[in-house]
Amino acid sequence: xxxxxxxxxxxxxxxxxxxxxxxxxxxxxxxxxxxxxxxxxxxxxxxxxxxxxxxxxxxxxxxxxxxxxxxxxxxxxxxxxxxxxxxxxxxxxxxxxxxxxxxxxxxxxxxxxxxxxxxxxxxxxxxxxxxxxxxxxxxxxxxxxxxxxxxxxxxxxxxxxxxxxxxxxxxxxxxxxxxxxxxxxxxxxxxxxxxxxxxxxxxxxxxxxxxxxxxxxxxxxxxxxxxxxxxxxxxxxxxxxxxxxxxxxxxxxxxxxxxxxxxxxxxxxxxxxxxxxxxxxxxxxxxxxxxxxxxxxxxxxxxxxxxxxxxxxxxxxxxxxxxxxxxxxxxxxxxxxxxxxxxxxxxxx
Ligand code: KG4
Ligand code: ZN
Numbered sequence: 276x277x278x279x280x281x282x283x284x285x286x287x288x289x290x291x292x293x294x295x296x297x298x299x300x301x302x303x304x305x306x307x308x309x310x311x312x313x314x315x316x317x318x319x320x321x322x323x324x325x326x327x328x329x330x331x332x333x334x335x336x337x338x339x340x341x342x343x344x345x346x347x348x349x350x351x352x353x354x355x356x357x358x359x360x361x362x363x364x365x366x367x368x369x370x371x372x373x374x375x376x377x378x379x380x381x382x383x384x385x386x387x388x389x390x391x392x393x394x395x396x397x398x399x400x401x402x403x404x405x406x407x408x409x410x411x412x413x414x415x416x417x418x419x420x421x422x423x424x425x426x427x428x429x430x431x432x433x434x435x436x437x438x439x440x441x442x443x444x445x446x447x448x449x450x451x452x453x454x455x456x457x458x459x460x461x462x463x464x465x466x467x468x469x470x471x472x473x474x475x476x477x478x479x480x481x482x483x484x485x486x487x488x489x490x491x492x493x494x495x496x497x498x499x500x501x502x503x504x505x506x507x508x509x510x511x512x513x514x515x516x517x518x519x520x521x522x523x524x525x526x527x528x529x530x531x532x533x534x535x536x537x538x539x540x541x542x543x544x545x546x547x548x549x550x551x552x553x554x555x556x557x558x559x560x561x562x563x564x565x566x567x568x569x570x571x572x573x574x575x576x577x578x579x580x581x582x583x584x585x586x587x588x589x590x591x592x593x594x595x596x597x598x599x600x601x602x603x604x605x606x607x608x609x610x611x612x613x614x615x616x617x618x619x620x621x622x623x624x
Contacts, residue, residue: 282354282600285342285378286593287335289371290363290391291418292316292327294334296342297590298353299597304401307583307590308342310334317458321448322417328366335374342589353382355606357596360388360624361617363418368613376609385606387596388624390432390617391587392419395553397428397598398591399580407549407576413538415562416554416586417444417459420534422492422541423619425551429599434619435541436492439481443530443556446496450526453504454519464523465559471520477502477529482536492541499529531562535569542575551578558582599623 281301288295294310312330316322343350358375361368372388379386396412409426420438425431441449444461451460456467480495481487503526510517542550550570556562557579570577584590604623611624 282597283348283352284355284357284593284597284600285353286357286589286591286596287371287375288359288391288394288587288589288592289331289367290359290361291367291587292322292330293587294331294338295587295589295592296338297588297593298342298346298348299401299590299593301597301601302400302404302594304590305348306342306346307588308338308345309588310338313459320452320458322364324364324366327364328370331367331370335370339374350378350382353378353384355385355387355596355600356382357387357389357592359391359394359592360607360611361391361614363391363615365613365615368615372611372613379609386609386611387599388607388611389592389595389599390619390622392421392423392619393428393432393622394591394595396423396425396432396551397595398553398584398588399551399578400598401590401594402580402584403578406551409545409547410549410551411538411542411545411547412551412553413534414554415443415534415552415556417448418442419554420494420496421619422538424541424545424547427602428595428622429602429604430622432619432622435545436490436494436537438494438496439490440495440497441500443494443496443534444554446500446530447556449500450503453507454517454522461556461559464527465561467520468524468527468561471518471522471524473525473528474518474521475506475525477525479529479533482533492537494533494537496530499526527559527561531559531565534562535566538566539569539573539575543573548574549576549578553580553585555586557585
């Protein structure tokens with residue numbers, strides 16, 4: 276199939292607070308349009324589901340129109356629709372699913388309901404070409420922290436481990452709050468930590484003894500978050516100033532140390548030589564640097580999509596839809612459900 280013959284797929288993502296509409300032709304990205312409601316959630320310190328759903332409703336049609344205009348594509352040229360079927364916020368997913376079904380029916384094209392986590396992996400084909408099979412994927416965002424063995428992103432995704440409490444991004448957001456930094460906190464901690472030193476030895480969850488034996492590829496960040504809070508409170512109670520940059524750098528180091536250590540251990544354990552890191556936290560500069568250094572020493576090839584493709588977007592959904600078509604996977608039924616707890620083993624709805 277030549278690039279010009281490859282199907283034109285429009286992908287819709289609404290699992291959290293980003294209304295994403297991406298258009299791809301085969302594995303080529305044409306446009307990635309985003310409308311975010313993050314500013315509306317900032318004063319609550321976290322995403323408010325009902326506010327997110329309403330924002331998706333307002334943003335959906337304008338974002339589809341903007342995507343088509345920027346790509347120079349007319350809706351009737353679209354060959355298939357892809358949409359995030361889950362996991363995510365139920366009400367938010369429903370808005371995307373309803374829009375996708377309406378488009379598929381009116382255009383008379385197939386619809387692919389896809390898994391959000393698998394889409395975070397699939398997006399990298401748009402930047403770095405075909406995915407090695409198998410690939411190891413470390414997905415780290417505000418909603419998920421998972422290690423996945425991915426023999427085939429369109430059909431076979433196997434969870435090796437996940438967080439047993441907070442997601443990595445959630446820990447960044449909560450610690451940022453303790454340090455008086457704005458929401459979402461990850462980018463602020465990343466920035467502030469550049470002026471700090473790793474001076475505090477915060478705990479690395481599930482990395483020793485029985486914990487490690489029982490949770491070899493799982494993560495835990497809630498003890499770390501509590502340790503940072505307690506450290507800051509003790510300091511403030513003693514009337515001493517809090518060295519925000521050093522606390523941020525030390526916290527960040529504890530998170531990225533565990534993430535990279537476990538990801539590389541999983542690659543070794545499974546005999547996989549390619550590691551992909553995705554999700555919003557993959558934008559973290561220290562995670563990128565430490566992963567690059569440790570992968571190089573371990574002889575593992577590292578793939579990290581550019582930050583705009585790591586955070587939630589419509590292009591990742593379109594990419595997985597297009598890959599599914601290229602592999603001849605069946606389309607979804609028009610009554611595909613929006614499944615807030617869709618398991619990662621279900622790549623398509
Ligand atoms: O993938 P994403 O946009 O949405 C979810 O599916 O959650 O990820 C958002 C998360 C937030 O928790 C945010 O604080 C975190 O990614 N994040 C970062 C950075 N940029 C975004 N965390 C650490 N360092 C960053 N540079
Ligand atoms: Zn995500």
